[in-house]
Amino acid sequence: MEDFDDKLSELYRVIESGIDEKELAEFLGDYHEADIADVYPRLSENARKKLSAALPPDVLSDMFSHLDNAEEYIEQMSAERAADIIESMDADDAVDLLDELEEDTRSEIIELMDKEAVEDINLINSYDEDEVGSRMTTNFILLKSDMSVKQAMKSMVEQASENDNVSTIYVENASGEYYGAIALRDLVVARQGIALDDIIMTSYPSVDADEQIEECIERLKDYAEDSIPVLGKNKEVLGVITSTDLIEAVDEEHGDDYAKLAGLTAEDDMREPLFKSIGKRIPWLIVLFALGMGVSGVVGLFEKVIDKLAFIVSFQSLILGMAGNVGTQSLAVTIRVLSDEQLSGKNVFRLIWKEVRVGFVNGLLLGLMSFALIGAYLCLSLNPAKAFLTSGCIGLAMLAAMILSSFFGTVIPLFFNKIKIDPAVASGPLITTINDLIAVVTYYGLAWLLILNLAV
Secondary structure, eight states: OTTSOHHHHHHHHHHHTTOOHHHHHHHHTTSOHHHHHHHGGGSOHHHHHHHHHHSOHHHHHHHHHTOTTHHHHHTTSOHHHHHHHHHHSOHHHHHHHHHHSOHHHHHHHHHHSOHHHHHHHHHHHTSOTTBGGGTOBOOOOEEETTOBHHHHHHHHHHHHTTOOOOSEEEEEOTTSOEEEEEEHHHHHHOOTTSBGGGGOBTTOOOEETTSBHHHHHHHHHHHOOSEEEEEOTTSOEEEEEEHHHHHHHHHHHHHHHHHHHTTOSSOOOTTSOHHHHHHHHHHHHHHHHHHHHHHHHHHHHTHHHHHHOGGGGGGHHHHHHHHHHHHHHHHHHHHHHHHHOOOOHHHHHHHHHHHHHHHHHHHHHHHHHHHHHHHHHHTTTSOHHHHHHHHHHHHHHHHHHHHHHHHHHHHHHHHHHHTTSOGGGSOHHHHHHHHHHHHHHHHHHHIIIIIIHHOO
């Protein structure tokens, strides 16, 4: 395969070669599940069947967790084999895969899965998709705080046969409440005679299952742990959220923010039904349509200016475009700052002041360029006094519009954040339309004041 490296090319060739299942299983033991997942979609149907028969369900489940469009291949298997694979998956991965299956297929597979796996899936499904509980996995090891080190080691080994997330081990007290965590290394090197309590980190962080992902994501990132326990209403350990889950959550949050900057209510994708995509986009488009009508109405108020100075209309798009660009830049900076840290009142003022100063300096430079270059161009058709008066009006309008756009591009997302609305909702199209309104009033207002009243 041309797009494979040497290692994956050999993997592909051996799987397709027709060796028996026992030899194939031994050969695949040297490869990571992610590598097998890279090759799997390119295999012939017969090779895929042989690979699926050669590997045990726990290895296949890891491989399917790395596959894009895994549901397509699950649907090609018998319901019994699919159930074996899915019940061996981490519960959160199993939920994601089952959600992609047709309802009849999903129901048939769930009927064949063991009771414990189904209970874990139902637990995760009981939380909304924006709650931490929907992201957790039930793959973790739990010990009792009153155990001895020897008892803890024995229990850990027994649970490790079913749960391979062992780098951090969690502890509950006699009442079944979360008590703390133990690093695997600390348990392994602990002396038999010491109390287990001596190696438990009782201040180890945790998160509630019904917490909003968006609200706790920065806090979880700060801990930089492999996994963090997820607690139920009675402070019992329901599951853990792993670093992989956290990366996926951050990625989706950024995707949603990007979508909102484009004026969508949520992230879109290629496979989404037509009318669902339309439903996401139309609300903002209606709002922007109303604001656009406002801009058009304001332009109409300056009809007399346009009648007498028709040539200035050709420079309107320049002012509007620069105002929109500056406002969108300030919006992007503000959203990034808000996503990284909590701003105090003093820092809010500093952010606004900084963005306004940036807008002023950029506006001054571009305004001077406009004054010189546009003035020279207009001298070809107007007398120099009127030409440079017009270009001066354009330069001043650009300066004023860029200052105001920087201000509103910063203040609007800060306001949304203050009233507990996602600041990404202050989308690029919304800021651009507001800035269009500002730029139109500034430009034609200055044209009326300076050119009509001072033109020679």
